[in-house]
Each structure stands twice: as C-alpha cells, then as structure tokens.
Amino acid sequence: MSIIIAAGLLLGAPIVDSHRVEIDHQGQxxxxxxxxxxxxxxxxxxxxxxxxxxSTLRCLWKANVSxxxxxxxxxxxVLKRTIASDTPIEGSRPGWCSGQSAAIEQEVAMRSDQVRAHLLAVAERDREALALELDAAHSPARG
Incomplete structure (x- = not known):
C-alpha cells in the first residue's frame, strides 16, 4: 500500500514550507x-x-522524501527537476497497517525537522547542477 502525502498537508498543518531563493546567474x-x-x-x-x-503484527513504514x-x-x-532522497524516514507501529495511518502521520510530522534539513541540504547541493542547466538553457543552439 502506498500513500502520497504532500508535506504541507499532513494533519492539516504545514510541516515543511517551500524553500525559496534568488540567485544571480550571468547577471540575471x-x-x-x-x-x-x-x-x-x-x-x-x-x-x-x-x-x-x-500477536506479532507490525506495520513497517517508510517515508521517502523527494x-x-x-x-x-x-x-x-523555466527549469524543473525532481531530486529523490536516498535516506528515507522509517519506523514501525504495532498492529494492522490499516489502523495505523493517523499514528504514522503523527510520527512523520514529528520528524518535520529532518525533512526540513533534507530540503535545505538538497537546495545547497543543487546549486552547481542548476548553474549548469541554466548555462545550457542560455547558450545558443548548436547545429
């Protein structure tokens, strides 16, 4: 079973805001x-x-951050890119998975600082790749 949860929608309250920056690239x-x-x-x-x-029932869960x-x-x-995480947030809960959704959402929400730290680290690591993509977008087409 897989559930996609927008980080800002967990438990009805934002846990991770978008991170916005402005950079200067070749004077623009x-x-x-x-x-x-x-x-x-x-x-x-x-x-x-x-x-x-x-019972030995457990629900193992994993939250992959992209x-x-x-x-x-x-x-x-306009340049868009998805950057997948290689270090998911993981945990387990006793019982059936079908009855643990709210508890899992709470656990993920309590780890919002990890998600935020990952977001900021990705943004920092992405600077070089973004500069290369911008260079390619601004360069004249080669024939």
Whole structure:
C-alpha cells in the first residue's frame, strides 16, 4: 500500500514550507523554489496470535522524501527537476497497517525537522547542477 502525502498537508498543518531563493546567474536574477513531498509506504509483517497468545503484527513504514525544484529566470526559462532522497524516514507501529495511518502521520510530522534539513541540504547541493542547466538553457543552439 502506498500513500502520497504532500508535506504541507499532513494533519492539516504545514510541516515543511517551500524553500525559496534568488540567485544571480550571468547577471540575471533566477527565482528558485524547492518543495518537498513525502511518499509513505506501508508493509504488514507478523501474524495475529491465536486466542490467549500475543500477536506479532507490525506495520513497517517508510517515508521517502523527494524535492521538486522550479527555477524561473528573468529571460523566461523555466527549469524543473525532481531530486529523490536516498535516506528515507522509517519506523514501525504495532498492529494492522490499516489502523495505523493517523499514528504514522503523527510520527512523520514529528520528524518535520529532518525533512526540513533534507530540503535545505538538497537546495545547497543543487546549486552547481542548476548553474549548469541554466548555462545550457542560455547558450545558443548548436547545429
């Protein structure tokens, strides 16, 4: 089972704002917006115990963070890119996954500082790639 949760919509309250920066590229201002999105997946493990015996049911969950980047230059170029995370946020809850959605959302929301830190780190690492993309967009077409 997979649920896509926009980071700003968890529990009805924003947990991660978009990160906006303006950079100067070859004398032109470029407005860049980074927005994080979480894809939460669940995996049911264990089994229900027979009467009088404890259950081993657990719901393993993983929230993969991806960052959408949109750069708009004064020259009219719009560059979009999705940057996937290689370090998901993970956890587990006792019981059936179907009954744990709200608790998992709360756990993810409590880790919003990790998501925010990831968003800012991605934005910092993306500067060089963005500069190269802007160079390519501004260069005349080669024949």
């Amino acid at each position: 201002r470029v407005a860049v917006t980074y927005h994080s999105e979480l894809a939460v997946t669940h995996r049911q493990v264990g089994s229900a115990g027979p009467a009088g015996r404890p 960052v959408e980047r949109e750069a708009r230059s004064a020259a009219g170029h």
